[in-house]
Amino acid sequence: MRWSDPIRAGLAALALLVLAACGDLPQPFRGNPGGQAGLLAAPPAYRLAIPRPAGAMLTDRQADGFAEALSTALLANEVPASATDPLPLDWRLTVETRIEGNAVVPRYTLTDPDGQRQGSADGARVSSREWSAPSADLLARVARDAAPRVADLLLRAEAARKGMDPAALAVAGPPRIYVPMVRGAPGDGNMALTARLREALTQQGLVVQESAQGARFAVTGQVDVVNQPATRTQRIEILWTVSRQDGEDLGRVLQLNEVPHGVLERFWGDVAFAAANEAAGGVRTVVSNAGGFPTQPGEAPRPSGPQAGQGLAMPQNPGTLPTPQPQAAE
Numbered sequence: 001m002r003w004s005d006p007i008r009a010g011l012a013a014l015a016l017l018v019l020a021a022c023g024d025l026p027q028p029f030r031g032n033p034g035g036q037a038g039l040l041a042a043p044p045a046y047r048l049a050i051p052r053p054a055g056a057m058l059t060d061r062q063a064d065g066f067a068e069a070l071s072t073a074l075l076a077n078e079v080p081a082s083a084t085d086p087l088p089l090d091w092r093l094t095v096e097t098r099i100e101g102n103a104v105v106p107r108y109t110l111t112d113p114d115g116q117r118q119g120s121a122d123g124a125r126v127s128s129r130e131w132s133a134p135s136a137d138l139l140a141r142v143a144r145d146a147a148p149r150v151a152d153l154l155l156r157a158e159a160a161r162k163g164m165d166p167a168a169l170a171v172a173g174p175p176r177i178y179v180p181m182v183r184g185a186p187g188d189g190n191m192a193l194t195a196r197l198r199e200a201l202t203q204q205g206l207v208v209q210e211s212a213q214g215a216r217f218a219v220t221g222q223v224d225v226v227n228q229p230a231t232r233t234q235r236i237e238i239l240w241t242v243s244r245q246d247g248e249d250l251g252r253v254l255q256l257n258e259v260p261h262g263v264l265e266r267f268w269g270d271v272a273f274a275a276a277n278e279a280a281g282g283v284r285t286v287v288s289n290a291g292g293f294p295t296q297p298g299e300a301p302r303p304s305g306p307q308a309g310q311g312l313a314m315p316q317n318p319g320t321l322p323t324p325q326p327q328a329a330e
Contacts, residue, residue, distance in 0.1 A: 047082060048082070049086035062134055073143040073146065079150065087243045089215060103125040104128050186225060194221070201219075224239075234258065236257045239253075239255075
């Protein structure tokens with residue numbers, strides 16, 4: 001299939017934003033490893049995300065305050081926690097409460113990046129009267145009580161995982177990257193972009209995974225389509241976000257283009273192939289800059305950026321597109 005030069009300025013644009021990490025990472029459990037420390041070769045590197053606790057019988061404002069208080073208390077216990085929605089490689093802390101007599105009992109549930117429940121712990125009982133209108137001091141006190149309980153859950157879960165997979169801490173060899181399904185694309189774009197990106201990253205020397213277990217990096221794709229009636233076109237924006245196992249947002253690869261209205265409503269075909277191949281070079285650059293690739297003596301550096309001519313492109317005449325074929329399910 002023949003492709004013309006871009007018909008509008010800015011087509012096939014690729015923007016790389018590499019966000020440098022600031023300071024050292026937290027060292028959870030250092031100096032206080034616990035009774036199962038023999039199973040741990042190093043402090044675990046992860047981030048614990050605490051989304052708004054919707055099941056805690058609190059208003060949205062109170063729930064946000066409780067999540068912040070939990071994050072502060074966990075950080076004081078050397079657990080890298082953040083009151084935020086989880087990224088693909090984050091662990092997750094879910095908070096719910098139940099009523100027992102005249103008291104409220106909070107329950108903290110730990111979930112791994114693959115959505116598998118890793119354990120729960122109950123917190124200290126709180127007066128129902130106090131919990132009905134909790135002060136900031138009360139939320140902070142409950143959070144301080146919860147922090148060592150959650151830290152113990154994390155320690156036991158991580159020890160069990162390392163015990164089952166002693167090689168899990170090994171960082172030698174190609175970087176492992178988790179690539180979940182792309183979101184937001186019309187037609188078969190989500191499936192096509194995901195499949196083509198996984199193939200392209202494999203060709204870039206990364207080990208691609210469809211689950212978060214054991215992955216050091218993750219890349220998520222978000223597609224936004226903006227209709228432009230005046231020109232009868234659609235602006236396609238594809239944002240790829242690369243994150244690290246500890247939750248750090250490492251960088252972003254942004255692709256922009258305009259296509260005739262409706263041309264991608266069904267099948268993406270070669271457009272997905274071109275977009276994914278261009279994005280893969282940018283993703284590899286972000287991972288490489290984050291130290292993801294081991295250095296091999298005498299190894300010639302491989303190209304880290306996209307090749308000229310690749311990217312999200314469109315034919316001058318959409319009628320020349322080949323007959324699309326449905327993508328096979330992954």
